[in-house]
Amino acid sequence: MNDTNQRLSEDDVEALLPWYAAGTLDTQEADQVKAALATDAELSRRLDLVREEMNEAIVLNESLGVPSARVMEKLFAAIDRERRAVRDPAQGGFGSWLADLLTPRAFAFGAGAAMLLIALEAGVIAKLATQDRATFQPTSVPGTRGFEIGAFALVRFSPQATMADVTRFLDSRDAAIVDGPRPGGPGSLYRVRIARNYVRREELERLVKDFQSGSNNVIAVAMPTE
Amino acid sequence: MSANLSASDEILIGRIAQGDRLAMQVLFARHQVRVYRFVLRLVGNTAVAEDLISEVFLDVWRQADRFEGRSAVSTWLLAIARFKALSSMRRKPDEELDDDAVGAIEDASDDPEVSVQKKDKGAALKKCLLALSAEHREVIDLVYYHEKSVEEVADIIGIPEATVKTRMFYARKRLSELLKTAGIDRGWP
Numbered sequence: 001m002n003d004t005n006q007r008l009s010e011d012d013v014e015a016l017l018p019w020y021a022a023g024t025l026d027t028q029e030a031d032q033v034k035a036a037l038a039t040d041a042e043l044s045r046r047l048d049l050v051r052e053e054m055n056e057a058i059v060l061n062e063s064l065g066v067p068s069a070r071v072m073e074k075l076f077a078a079i080d081r082e083r084r085a086v087r088d089p090a091q092g093g094f095g096s097w098l099a100d101l102l103t104p105r106a107f108a109f110g111a112g113a114a115m116l117l118i119a120l121e122a123g124v125i126a127k128l129a130t131q132d133r134a135t136f137q138p139t140s141v142p143g144t145r146g147f148e149i150g151a152f153a154l155v156r157f158s159p160q161a162t163m164a165d166v167t168r169f170l171d172s173r174d175a176a177i178v179d180g181p182r183p184g185g186p187g188s189l190y191r192v193r194i195a196r197n198y199v200r201r202e203e204l205e206r207l208v209k210d211f212q213s214g215s216n217n218v219i220a221v222a223m224p225t226e
Numbered sequence: 227m228s229a230n231l232s233a234s235d236e237i238l239i240g241r242i243a244q245g246d247r248l249a250m251q252v253l254f255a256r257h258q259v260r261v262y263r264f265v266l267r268l269v270g271n272t273a274v275a276e277d278l279i280s281e282v283f284l285d286v287w288r289q290a291d292r293f294e295g296r297s298a299v300s301t302w303l304l305a306i307a308r309f310k311a312l313s314s315m316r317r318k319p320d321e322e323l324d325d326d327a328v329g330a331i332e333d334a335s336d337d338p339e340v341s342v343q344k345k346d347k348g349a350a351l352k353k354c355l356l357a358l359s360a361e362h363r364e365v366i367d368l369v370y371y372h373e374k375s376v377e378e379v380a381d382i383i384g385i386p387e388a389t390v391k392t393r394m395f396y397a398r399k400r401l402s403e404l405l406k407t408a409g410i411d412r413g414w415p
Contacts, residue, residue: 015391015392015394015395016376016391018369018370018394018398019369019375019376021370022369022370022373023373024369024373024374024375024376024378025375026375045413046414049402049412049414050398052347052348052351053351053355053366053370053398053401054370055348056348056351056352056355057355057366057367057370057371058370058371059348059352060352060355060356060371061263061267061367061371064262064263064266064267065272066258066259066262067258067259067262067275067276067279068276070276071258071262071276071279071280072254072258074277074280075254075280075283075284076247076250076251078280078284079247079250079284079287080247082287083245083247
């Protein structure tokens, strides 16, 4: 609060009496107040007034009672609802990533991020729909990694695929672009959510393989990703 | 003891950030009463205060990994609680508190004059504490009951430290004036 070498004025000392009485001054200030009290009877009398106030303030607050059990029930019901939404993460690797993803903070942002993704998807799809005959061109989707839940693949679309082809295929698979494009040589890589639920690594590899093979050449490359 | 308690709270917050429900229960049990009383003094309604502290601790559960440890956990809790209380009163946190809330807290004591007649100085003092403005009541509670330092009060209310000292001084001055009106002259200020 104050420089260690700074002497407190009489007014400063008096202003600090409440904190002195409560024991919340730092040592330097407390020592100065204590020294002033030792030589100033009026200041000591005023400290007694402070102590009276403090005593009654404590009594008053203590008389306010305690919250009912309803508060704890409501709070932990809300917490448990959020916890139930969290899938049991797999051991290590991908599972650890998912566990990190589902910390309370990340989960709290999940709903907001989900809304953002919906808006982003709507924008991408709208653009695709209006350019039905054009081949698929990279459309920037701000990364939201860390907030989504699901299974994901890194995907490069075929240069020959049209916007309509991509949209139709993604819709048919309930898939969505969630991030990209990322630098990846010729063509661009997109992070695509291919399932809404978390799956283990082996299952993810199978899903990605199936995702690509069923794309009728809309997808050139697909690989599992976190 | 305070330092140990503070360190322990920080450990709990770290565990809560990892999704530890038990740590959340411990933190809640440790702080719920004081947070409740702080909020109740602001909003003056027990049902509203209970709803708000539930929201406060749910925020803690969700935002534990944002806690940077620059203040005590209890200070962080009170700051969240204050923001939520003021939001619930449809006020911005930097605006003055609602004085109407004071009347909502029941006080079974007599009027100050009657208390003085009973020579019950404590009861009169309590009555005058209840009669303070919400702004003055808040700073008095934070300093005397919640044992917050000048710096911590400044953090919770969002005002400079010098203003904290000034506000506390005027809160006490007003308290003396109310007591004087009730027939108790403390000879200060």
